[in-house]
Amino acid sequence: MSETTVRRNRTSPAVPRVPAAGPQPVTAVLGPLGLFTVLLGAALPLIDFFIVNVALPAIDADLAAGPALLELVVAGYGVTYAVLLVLGGRLGDTAGRRRLFLIGMAAFGLTSLACGLAPTAWTLVGARVAQGAAAALMLPQVLATIQATTQGPRRARAMSLYGATAGLSMVAGQILGGVLVAADVAGSGWRAVFLVNVPVVILGLVLAVRAVPATRSDRPASLDVPGTLLLAVTLTSLLLPLTEGRSAGWPLWTWVSLTVFPFAAVAFYLTERRADRLGRTPLVPPSLLRLDSLRRGLVMIVPFSIGFSGFMFVIAVVLQQGLHMGPVQAGLALVPMALAFFAASLAGPRLVGRFGSRVVTAGGVLQAVGIATLLVTVRSDWSGLGLAEIAPGVAVAGLGQGLQLPVLMRMMLSDVPADRAGVGGGVMVTTQQSALALGVATLGSLFLALSPSTGVRDALVVTLLVQLGLIVLTALLSLRLPRVLR
Template sequence: MTDQLTATRTPAASLAPAALTSLLFGSLLPMLSFFMINVSLPAIGADLHASAGELQLIVGAYGIAVATLLVVAGRLGDGYGRRRLLLGGLAGFVVASVICAFAPSVWVLLIARVIQGASAAAVTPQVLASITSLMTGEHRARGMALFGVANGISAALGQILGGVLVDANPFGLGWRSIFVVLALGGLLALIAIAASVPDTKAAAAHRVDLVGAALLAVTLVLLLLPLTEGRALHWPLWTWLSLAAVVPAVGLLAWHQRRTERAGHAPLIPPSVLQHRAMRIGLLMAVGFFTSFGGFMFVFALATQAGAHMTALEGGLSLLPLAIGFLITCIWGPALQRRYGVAMVVWGWTIQAGGYVLLAAAALALWPDVTVLKLALPMLVIGFGGGLVMIPLIGVVVSQVPPAQAGLGSGILLTSQQTCLALGAATVGTAFLALANTPWGHGGALAGTALALAAVAILMAPITNQLRRP
């Protein structure tokens, strides 16, 4: 998707600080949009009379749109110009954010979130490709590291900023102020990138696999829609039929991808890349981490506000220690990765599991009298461990894939990232809501969810360790 294709211009040693800063700021917006919304879900539900399933869809619809179109947008940027696609994506993001900000109903908000996700899908691959094609050597490595830092921090920062905005209620906008800020941020990024970032394109661009993208979208909808709506609707027949249809849909997608690659074209998810052992292990790692992380961030926002009756600001500030943990790994992570490689990720899984256990203990012992300070230690540990996994994940895996396929590999991992963030909100969120409506209550449901995520992290550690072996 990015560096597997050669740019038509000779790469410069580095980018001007203003250009790199503009690109990194633009890359923040898709992740901020995904996570800022979590902390405002209770307010949206009250204002628009949305059900829990509809709130899950507000998160999931965005993720599905991004995941489906991420690789497609990367290929379009290769062929038609990355700067052009980046500016177009940001323009669409601004318009969709404005529609979200003034949505009169939950269904208008859902449609606007799909448009916002489709626009965001055009941003991330162009940022990565621009850094790859316009920078070389240590400058490129530094740019990619900063991209990883920006994405890692934006996850926790998004919910903190969302909490601040909802609680401050500027101009009486409440949760709508989040989308106003996203629109202003998108407009600022658009102006800055238009003024500072040169255009690049690939020397030979591949045909876009629109059929593969459509099949992926259908598969994700068949999977995520019944998972998000089934519990609230008491699992009617259509939900089971939809889940059963996922199997043939996956089979059809796999058949189309193999057929497309044999014909000499570029499929959305190249089977030849998935033949590499490192990529298969990396996909398992991505599924484990991003499904857990996306689900946890969704669940934590609901538990702290609906269950512990925190304000949106308090719920957001509860994530500040998690953000600090990410920041620590951002500072020391690159040096640790160079020295310890895969072992760093294995430690991350173990530390993160410990953080989830601490959170479960706090929820069981203190609920509902939890505060920002009482949750600080487990959240710090979760953030520190999660950073050790998330920040180097793509780099560690892709480094073990042949260089000619490294760009395709990173594209597959980025697609799985967005897919699994949405999948986490659907699956982990559904399990939490089911438990919360039992005598366990929100505190017991949060503890149970945290212990389940700890178990996932423990299982992921030996799987990750397989990357050390040939």
């Protein structure tokens, strides 16, 4: 489907229009093995965003990193990943999605190897930045390939599986990280959380060559250099000072960077809107955001992801440093959440067919109940808090999350035209990834700032109350979704 050319006259400005999203012709079909392969590619970047949470104490002990560099190990990956995702989608639309998927996956394997072999903390930070860039090349091709090679019920099922994979990967990352650190395979310690990617990437490359069809946009657009640079400045000026500011003591550069953010954001929007009106293809077409399903989903994914990632970071710190659990126990504490999320993800498509968007609202209510249960447990039985006491709260929260995230992701891309699949997926994942990074930066910093003065328990209570507010906001926003979801 080609982009609509906008007519303009002297008396009224042009109003960009989004092409109608009818059935798209599918020239290549994504089979079960191909779907498994691209979902494997979707899982790796999200697992690696969370897998380091339980490995940070071991990294600090081995490399003498210190708080500032430890946060850069997390932020360097997350910020680079978020900044380059939309560009990765555009490059896939232009150069071919399978080609970029293969290049991105190979680069992800090499940079994971570099992380695992890093001799110093600064070397690890540099390798994590490169790993984030590789992930940004790989991940957008997953969504674009699904959009371009499936239709109707097959696309709905594939998108539901993508959402399930994304959510499960975020929880499984911390579980896997705890197991690998404790296992100390061949004396590798924390390095195993990165080295484990290498054989997985080799398998993924072999499968991708055999099973992932080659697709690209029918009308590939040229690179939007001003938009790319302005998006990079916008996201970096917000995410980097928020993630590094607390541990660095809020030096002058953090305040200068935060001051730059609103100006960069406005300049980015105006530049993209002008390009859209002139009939060019900007990096993030404002006309794409006129799609109601995408726009409303993006608004909801922000508070959901901030609360989710903030919780995952804080709970890892609480379990290991506050409750003095080992990495395996800290990982096992989240198993009920992972199992409940997976079960809800499988049931989600049937429930949506029967109850529509109210499934998302019900998921928000369940997640709120789970976090409230955990909050009451923490306040009433802190000294006796263990895996059994944590399990009910995290299980119910996971059930609620599983009813929200896969449905939201499926809905957001349901109306995106096939020739904009790469940029549409890039916009969605960039928003999600930026919110995940914000969650660690805001809720994580709040917890770490409060815990020295109030104690770990009270700092956790405050953090859970903030997350509860974000969950309530997400549930209220879900009431504005159309009742019937495609």
